[in-house]
Amino acid sequence: MIPAPSVTPAHADTAPAADPARTRFLQCLAEAAQAPAGPAWQRLLLAKPVPQGGANDLQRVLVRPLLLRGQACLSFVYSHATKDVTKNLPVAEGLAEVAALLGPAFRNAHLHTATEELQLVLSRKGRGHLTRLALAPAAPLAGGGAPTAHDRAKQRWLSLDRPFLAALGVATPQGTLVPAMARKWKQINKFVEIFAHAIEAAGLAAQPGIEVVDFGAGRAYLTFAVHDWLTHGRGLPARVTGVELRPDLVAEGNASISRLGLQGLRLQQGDVRDWQAEPMDVMIALHACDTATDHAIHLGLQAGAKVILCSPCCHKQLRPQLLAPHPLKSVFQHGIHAEQQAEMLTDSLRALLLESQGYDTQVFEFVALEHTRKNKMILAIKRPVPQPAAAAAALAQVEEIKRFFGVREQALQTLLSLGQATPQPPPTMPA
Numbered sequence: 360m361i362p363a364p365s366v367t368p369a370h371a372d373t374a375p376a377a378d379p380a381r382t383r384f385l386q387c388l389a390e391a392a393q394a395p396a397g398p399a400w401q402r403l404l405l406a407k408p409v410p411q412g413g414a415n416d417l418q419r420v421l422v423r424p425l426l427l428r429g430q431a432c433l434s435f436v437y438s439h440a441t442k443d444v445t446k447n448l449p450v451a452e453g454l455a456e457v458a459a460l461l462g463p464a465f466r467n468a469h470l471h472t473a474t475e476e477l478q479l480v481l482s483r484k485g486r487g488h489l490t491r492l493a494l495a496p497a498a499p500l501a502g503g504g505a506p507t508a509h510d511r512a513k514q515r516w517l518s519l520d521r522p523f524l525a526a527l528g529v530a531t532p533q534g535t536l537v538p539a540m541a542r543k544w545k546q547i548n549k550f551v552e553i554f555a556h557a558i559e560a561a562g563l564a565a566q567p568g569i570e571v572v573d574f575g576a577g578r579a580y581l582t583f584a585v586h587d588w589l590t591h592g593r594g595l596p597a598r599v600t601g602v603e604l605r606p607d608l609v610a611e612g613n614a615s616i617s618r619l620g621l622q623g624l625r626l627q628q629g630d631v632r633d634w635q636a637e638p639m640d641v642m643i644a645l646h647a648c649d650t651a652t653d654h655a656i657h658l659g660l661q662a663g664a665k666v667i668l669c670s671p672c673c674h675k676q677l678r679p680q681l682l683a684p685h686p687l688k689s690v691f692q693h694g695i696h697a698e699q700q701a702e703m704l705t706d707s708l709r710a711l712l713l714e715s716q717g718y719d720t721q722v723f724e725f726v727a728l729e730h731t732r733k734n735k736m737i738l739a740i741k742r743p744v745p746q747p748a749a750a751a752a753a754l755a756q757v758e759e760i761k762r763f764f765g766v767r768e769q770a771l772q773t774l775l776s777l778g779q780a781t782p783q784p785p786p787t788m789p790a
Contacts, residue, residue, distance in 0.1 A: 573600070
């Protein structure tokens with residue numbers, strides 16, 4: 360287990376003041392966490408960090424109730440500037456950890472339950488203000504007549520009553536959406552919609568089985584969703600593997616898989632840069648940092664994937680190359696312009712290189728910017744018939760773009776030049 364980051368408050372030698380609002384907030388949390396019928400809360404966010412100085416860059420802490428190996432615990436995600444660290448604690452220890460952080464390390468706390476949100480704001484002197492915000496229940500549509508034009512439900516590709524959504528904290532055991540997970544729920548549905556259309560376009564729905572690998576699975580929201588849509592929504596035999604670098608998230612996800620009794624779904628610890636290519640139908644890589652996206656695409660090509668779905672992140676490789684002498688150097692001297700240009704160029708080159716390997720590609724907005732900045736999607740679908748002329752034209756465009764912008768190297772092209780992707784034979788599913 361990865362240890363939680365150390366927090367060194369400015370006055371670590373003194374206990375937090377016994378402010379009535381703070382005390383009441385902690386009491387509410389304890390009552391919700393220790394409710395006889397199970398946790399009566401869904402999410403706790405500690406925000407507005409107290410300046411610590413030094414190397415401490417802890418920005419916020421997300422806490423959720425979790426059932427791990429049959430034992431109730433609290434899952435802490437400590438978010439730093441460049442990484443997240445996860446730690447699971449027994450309920451009593453977790454409540455003590457929250458009490459230690461609230462005041463010395465963070466001045467704001469937001470506790471979400473099914474019916475309300477409790478907001479605690481602490482001043483610099485430790486005085487607290489507690490606010491309760493009631494959450495309006497969603498109006499039921501079933502049995503209540505046809506919805507009007509203003510309350511018509513949007514199409515959802517998954518149902519909120521699916522057990523995996525409750526296990527991952529997206530929905531309650533009663534099948535209602537956890538308010539704090541509304542954005543994640545929208546992202547899950549949008550991804551499944553894109554995935555469903557890609558499966559149809561690639562002709563995979565007619566296969567006797569589908570092999571999917573999701574690199575950088577994280578908490579595996581989308582990994583579980585894809586498996587559920589394939590096996591429950593479409594009744595297709597499928598093997599879905601989520602690959603994640605952090606062993607604690609792998610253990611957490613596999614515990615949910617075991618608890619739910621899901622077949623054909625597994626999480627494995629590993630790095631896409633070291634993963635051995637095996638036959639697969641669909642390769643997914645969301646938010647793989649910088650050239651890890653290129654390694655994932657190359658792996659999908661080697662594995663003979665008919666569908667490649669990527670949502671790139673951190674386009675660092677090309678940015679310093681844009682600073683070479685160039686007619687647009689005065690434009691790229693502004694950091695935000697260089698960042699945007701590097702992102703556009705990198706993903707354009709990736710799309711063209713995929714076309715050169717026999718794929719039809721699209722680059723589009725995944726979800727709206729208000730939900731996440733990482734909102735670009737590259738979708739590549741293998742052409743049923745090779746088109747040598749189109750492949751050659753795509754490579755010519757790659758070289759033309761590189762010459763114009765002074766790009767010397769791009770990771771995916773380098774990987775392809777080291778050894779052209781040799782598609783693996785199609786996977787065979789067990790009878």
